[in-house]
Amino acid sequence: MGQRLTDDEKMTLKTGAFGAVLMVSNADPGLFALFRESFAASGAIAGASGMVKEALTSGPLPKLPRDSALEVESLVLPALRRGIEILAEKVPQDVPVYRAVVLAAADRAARAHNGVSPAEAEVIARIRGVLGADATGR
Known part of the structure; x- marks a missing residue:
């Protein structure tokens, strides 16, 4: 099954994951949109499996900056990169998950x-690039 993740690794x-959603929300801001976007994203996170589900659905939520999209991105993109590294090392079968x-x-x-805006599509492309995922998400 692989190795257990530490609390710090789960937080990474x-x-x-949660920061990627915030990056998308920041790309096309609006208070009402933020609630709808967060609710929609929670379904994908709840549908995770294996060690990824355990990491994303247990324990406290991450503390993410709210003031600056650049600040969010500078925290989130390295966390995504490190998350892939952690999983590749400890539970490689969960990297695609x-x-x-x-x-x-x-x-x-x-x-x-209101659908995917060009700014949101650009953010998703940056996230996809950091995750090393092709167009299908694999």
Whole structure:
């Protein structure tokens, strides 16, 4: 099955996943949109499996900056990269699960309010690039 993740490693995975959704929300801001986007993304996160599900659905939520999209991105993109490294080392079979969950959550967040804007599509492309995922999310 692989090795257990530490609390810090789980928080890294959460920071990446929840932060990716925040990055998408920040790309096309609006208070009402934020609630719809967060709700839509939560379904993808809840649908995770294996160690990814355990990491994303247990324990405290990550503390993410709210003031600056650049600040969010500078925290989230390295967390996504590190999350892939952690999983590749400890539970390699869950790497595609993490990629798929993060991309599905980001996509659902983008589609939740008036479809995917060009700014949201650009953010999703950056997330996909960091995750090393091809166009299908694998």
